[in-house]
Amino acid sequence: MELGIGMFGDVHINEKTGYIQTPQQRMAEIIEEVKLMDELGLDFFGIGEHHRQDYAVSSPEIVLAALSTVTKNIKLGSAVSVISSSDPVKLYQDFSTVDNLSNGRVELMAGRGSFIESFPLFGHDLNDYENLFAEKLDLLLNLNTNEIINWQGRFRAPIVNQTVYPRPVQNQIPIWIAVGGTKSSVVRAATLGLPIMFAIIGGNPANFGPLFELYKMIYNENGHDPEKMQIGVHMHSFFGDETEQVAEHYFPTYSAQMNRIGASRGWPKYTKPQFDYGRSNDGHLLVGDVNLAVDKILKMHDLFGLTRFSAHMDVGAPNHLDMMKSIEVYGKDIAPKVKIALK
Template identity: 55%
Template sequence: MEFGIGMFGDLAYSGQSGKFRPAEQRLAEMVEEIKLADQLGLDVVALGEHHRADYAIASTEVMLAALASVTKNIKLASGVTVLSSADPVKVYQDYATLDLLSSGRAEIIAGRGSFIESFPLYGYRLEDYDALFSEKLELLLTVNRDKTVSWRGKFRQALQEQEIYPRALGGRQIPVWIAVGGTPASIRRAGILGLPMMLAIIGGTPAQFGDHVEYYRKIYTDSGHSLDNLQLGVHSHTFVAASGSSLLSDYFPSYAAQMDRVGRSRGWPPYSRSQFEAGVSSHGALFMGEPKEVADKIIKVSKMFGLTRFIAHMDVGDPGHEAMKESIALFANEVVPAVKKALQGS
């Protein structure tokens, strides 16, 4: 089982200045945080793409390329590439370049996107949301597999015997995961294609996603793929604190503020402390608390689903650089060893 961290580059908002924290400051901090994750032996980092004032990363590939020069072992993944509003050929070229820079550590976690700002930004119709993703995923997988491509679709200019360069390190295929939030069509697509699936569990309880996992496994095997090759990950909001009281006093306000910023655009009610406490509970979807509490929840969910990867998404609300470093260190030094020990003994 692999363990990683996820980040979107959240930017805290200052009521005094009426501005978000400078993006350049947060990006520099993220480099230091991911260097630390690499030094502590975590397996993967997944960075998300957003096009809003409250997030620092719009160009995930550029940020991952910067990380390639300051890390040695950690896999460098998008989390997610909003493929519906991207050009698959350019996505492949960017990640093939990243793969060469990082000695074969690039990965793509592709999704339709839970935020929609990229669609008008790049000139796509939201009505074509799923059709765009389906077609562009087909092209991405084709380009990933074949150096010379002939292809025709509905939304993009056709390719005729077109050679695509550069190629990934040693001619390998870049690992491509499908990110899903529980939509049956997305789960079915991942299973039919035999692609690894990354399940985002943000709200409710992890147990509610059991049917989704079983559906994926069924479609995967019915499509002729061996369970020996199945890869399944969970990506969830995570924060590891030295004490539960500090989690509530220091982190909850930042987390709630970001959830409210997102929620206002989606018609959600204000995020409450009771919601947070329910999420942090042993049955909730927030992997937050003291190291043992976080480890116990990951162990439970891993055994429930048969996970091969867990991504701890840590920077929701921009909790601060020192708090982030402490959370990463606690996760790597205490949570991960406890999970590995428990799973090896099960």
């Protein structure tokens, strides 16, 4: 099982003073954090796309291009690229460019977007939410499979006998599909035989079991190679030396971001009992020490038959030094113990 880290590029916001960290500072921190991941031997890094003041990264491919020059081995991908509001041709061209810069280490994770700011920003109608994703995914996969493109759809002009340059170093760029709890998204990924990443960011992870089984069933029914099946989970995580100390220190940062997001979605205030349940054995949070993290990751592996685990580690933008400590604990202690247990 591959172990890596996902981030959204949250910027730190001081609730008392109103100070908002600059994207410039946060991006510089991300560079240092991913350099450490690479040095520690973690398998992959993914960065998300957002178009809000509380996130620093709107173009994952640009950040990945910068990271490609300061890392050597770690896979570099988006987490996610909102392809519904993107131009798949330009997106593929950009990721192909990063693939060349990184000597063949790039990945692309496609998502519909749980945040909707990009739709009006780029002139798309939210009423076309589902159809935009389906059509643009079809074009993206066509670009990845065929060198010469002939394609026609509803939302852009046809493409006739065109080739995207530069070509990637890899024969094909690995394209993952990111899903929440939407059944149709799981069916689409399985039917196409694409790797799938489940975002488990609430409730009891065991409740996702039927969706994992649905994916596996449809994947096999469509004749895809079982040996190539890739399934991952993405879970909010933060690590340190002692579980309760880490939790107490992280709760204000985590809850503040949950409340910022919740304010725009009509959620009630995020509470400490919610946080504590999430940290429990049946919860969705990995916040604590090495033993807690190893046990919970192995539990996820056993529940779902995972090939990849992604620790989403910057929710609310913890202090950079705390982030470096969390990454170090994950890379030096947690990941090696998980891999030994799975041998």
